Amino acid sequence: MPEESKQVDKGKGKAAPQSEEAKAPEKAAVESGDESGSEAGDGAADQATPGSGSAEAAAKKKKKKSKRSKAKQVLAQAIGGNTDQAIAANPMKAINALSNEQITEFMSLNPALANELLSANGSSSSDSTATEAFKQLSLQQIMTGLATSGKNRKDMASYKFWATQPVPQFGQEEKQGPFEERPLRVQKVEDIPTVPESLAIDGFRWVTMDLTDDKQMAEVEKLLYGHYVEDDEAMFRFKYSKSILKWSLMSPDWKKQWHVGIRHGDTLCAFISAVPVNIRVRENVLPGSEVNFLCIHKKLRGKRLAPILIKEITRVINLEGIWQAIYTGGIVLPRPVSTTRYFHRALNWQKLYEVGFSPCPTNSKPAFQVRKYKVADQTATRGLRPLEAKDLDAVHDLLERYLKRFDLAPVFKREECEHWFLNKEDPTTEQAVWSYVVEGPNGKITDFFSFYLLESSVIKSTKHSSIRAAYLFYYATEIGLTTPVDKSNLKTRLNELVGDALVLAKKQNFDVFNALSLMDNALFLEEQKFGPGDGQLHYYLFNYKANPVAGGVDAQNLLDKDNLSGVGFVML
Numbered sequence: 001m002p003e004e005s006k007q008v009d010k011g012k013g014k015a016a017p018q019s020e021e022a023k024a025p026e027k028a029a030v031e032s033g034d035e036s037g038s039e040a041g042d043g044a045a046d047q048a049t050p051g052s053g054s055a056e057a058a059a060k061k062k063k064k065k066s067k068r069s070k071a072k073q074v075l076a077q078a079i080g081g082n083t084d085q086a087i088a089a090n091p092m093k094a095i096n097a098l099s100n101e102q103i104t105e106f107m108s109l110n111p112a113l114a115n116e117l118l119s120a121n122g123s124s125s126s127d128s129t130a131t132e133a134f135k136q137l138s139l140q141q142i143m144t145g146l147a148t149s150g151k152n153r154k155d156m157a158s159y160k161f162w163a164t165q166p167v168p169q170f171g172q173e174e175k176q177g178p179f180e181e182r183p184l185r186v187q188k189v190e191d192i193p194t195v196p197e198s199l200a201i202d203g204f205r206w207v208t209m210d211l212t213d214d215k216q217m218a219e220v221e222k223l224l225y226g227h228y229v230e231d232d233e234a235m236f237r238f239k240y241s242k243s244i245l246k247w248s249l250m251s252p253d254w255k256k257q258w259h260v261g262i263r264h265g266d267t268l269c270a271f272i273s274a275v276p277v278n279i280r281v282r283e284n285v286l287p288g289s290e291v292n293f294l295c296i297h298k299k300l301r302g303k304r305l306a307p308i309l310i311k312e313i314t315r316v317i318n319l320e321g322i323w324q325a326i327y328t329g330g331i332v333l334p335r336p337v338s339t340t341r342y343f344h345r346a347l348n349w350q351k352l353y354e355v356g357f358s359p360c361p362t363n364s365k366p367a368f369q370v371r372k373y374k375v376a377d378q379t380a381t382r383g384l385r386p387l388e389a390k391d392l393d394a395v396h397d398l399l400e401r402y403l404k405r406f407d408l409a410p411v412f413k414r415e416e417c418e419h420w421f422l423n424k425e426d427p428t429t430e431q432a433v434w435s436y437v438v439e440g441p442n443g444k445i446t447d448f449f450s451f452y453l454l455e456s457s458v459i460k461s462t463k464h465s466s467i468r469a470a471y472l473f474y475y476a477t478e479i480g481l482t483t484p485v486d487k488s489n490l491k492t493r494l495n496e497l498v499g500d501a502l503v504l505a506k507k508q509n510f511d512v513f514n515a516l517s518l519m520d521n522a523l524f525l526e527e528q529k530f531g532p533g534d535g536q537l538h539y540y541l542f543n544y545k546a547n548p549v550a551g552g553v554d555a556q557n558l559l560d561k562d563n564l565s566g567v568g569f570v571m572l
């Protein structure tokens with residue numbers, strides 16, 4: 001495994017320092033085996049579960065069983081007596097009886113039971129150190145683990161809100177191969193309430209944010225700046241500037257009503273948003289929405305405000321006659337349609353090291369790491385240049401054809417391509433997106449790629465206040481469009497293009513280049529020195545039951561270079 005495997009993943013919902021999994025994938029694979037024993041698998045991870053029914057599977061099952069009973073022994077030792085009865089009688093006591101070491105051991109031996117205990121603990125959690133440590137471990141496991149394979153999720157009864165929503169539920173997986181994909185709930189606009197659910201808490205009120213008003217945009221920026229997604233150790237937090245927010249939240253046909261806030265007095269303390277997008281799931285195109293920027297002020301966490309916000313954004317979207325949505329998250333909810341993994345490529349290794357983002361591998365030295373991540377001074381692809389307005393028709397056409405390679409992808413109109421990819425020179429706003437095309441000798445656009453800026457605040461460093469991260473956005477190349485596709489040629493071309501993207505990002509002073517395991521990325525991530533992060537990004541569809549889509553990683557969470565990914569949707 002690459003030595004940068006300890007790198008903390010700062011992707012959305014991301015998390016704990018990983019390392020063990022990356023250093024010893026075999027070990028992680030065993031530990032992540034389905035402890036429940038009863039479920040044949042759920043969701044996306046079903047795609048690659050070899051060996052079931054074989055002697056190998058029987059041996060695995062036996063090993064799991066023995067781990068499960070070992071885990072119970074740990075618990076039995078701590079609380080004494082009959083473990084099952086003791087847990088049932090008092091789950092809190094069972095948790096509190098474990099020392100931190102025992103918790104660690106228990107978590108690794110039996111994450112499923114650990115999560116069961118945590119769920120049983122529910123909202124009545126006390127502040128005891130053991131419980132907190134346990135909870136922390138469990139959440140890390142949830143956020144970094146192989147979610148859809150069954151153990152890093154709560155049991156369905158604990159998803160009190162999500163159990164009521166039109167999303168595929170855990171425990172109701174189809175075992176019989178591909179099924180007909182369809183909406184889960186059919187409604188009429190006239191049945192949708194025209195007013196929001198009452199907040200019923202003194203001093204709180206619903207607001208529609210007017211993001212054309214600079215002051216209100218600044219309020220959203222401030223809320224996210226202080227309270228949006230952080231890593232587990234609270235070292236980094238996503239930092240969306242006003243110009244990036246404007247780019248994200250005001251795409252073609254955006255609707256003011258879909259920028260929903262809650263105020264306490266005058267203060268904006270919660271937010272959720274959506275923009276319209278056509279979502280293609282295999283052959284069906286759904287007029288849909290992309291939901292993002294769900295954020296609740298830290299002081300209001302754990303009060304079940306998130307379900308209220310989600311219901312409200314659903315209502316305002318439904319009022320437009322739109323019934324489906326796509327959203328992503330680092331946490332496991334019922335039920336991902338796909339699970340992708342974050343990868344990171346250092347561009348300014350020294351800075352990433354100084355802020356604690358990239359550790360120096362034990363067998364290496366900082367100087368070596370700096371050298372390792374040095375990129376060329378100049379790009380190498382002939383005909384490569386920044387995207388211009390005159391290229392938009394060609395890029396629209398090329399991207400449309402390329403995205404057809406994937407099972408889950410947006411269907412962009414030309415004006416959406418313009419919005420998402422064309423940088424409008426404006427000295428008063430920060431540039432959000434960088435796009436490049438390759439123009440052949442005959443003037444034909446043969447390739448296109450883009451990346452966008454997302455900074456993270458560095459919360460605990462005195463030396464640096466933020467990390468400038470480039471995120472790989474959409475790309476397309478004619479070389480991927482031959483019939484049949486020549487994978488080896490595609491791999492060579494993507495390596496050339498992404499190699500140049502790294503050079504361009506470095507010139508723009510980015511510190512790190514991030515990408516997920518989606519699209520055809522498995523063809524270049526390792527070659528371009530991207531290291532696996534510890535975060536996963538789960539893709540969800542609201543009110544649509546779809547067969548799993550390959551996320552570009554296999555059952556061991558390793559890049560799946562053979563099957564690549566069916567995800568062609570890049571979310572901000």
Ligand SMILES: CCCCCCCCCCCCCC(=O)SCCNC(=O)CCNC(=O)[C@H](O)C(C)(C)COP(=O)(O)OP(=O)(O)OC[C@H]1O[C@@H](n2cnc3c(N)ncnc32)[C@H](O)[C@@H]1OP(=O)(O)O
Pocket residue numbers: 012013158159160161162163227228229230289291292293294295296297300301302303304305306307310313314317318322323324325327328329330331333542543
């Ligand atoms: C057709 C139109 C449909 C439109 C809607 C489509 C769905 C859109 C869905 C939203 C897509 C958003 C995409 C993004 O923006 S992902 C980014 C999410 N934001 C952050 O991580 C920022 C920092 N964190 C926070 O602000 C809070 O912790 C949040 C707001 C995340 C939860 O606040 P809090 O910690 O105070 O929790 P609660 O007590 O109020 O509520 C607990 C309930 O909320 C469920 N929960 C927790 N986190 C998430 C999450 N990320 N997606 C969906 N549900 C989530 C949780 O399972 C539990 O339900 P259940 O387990 O009991 O069932």
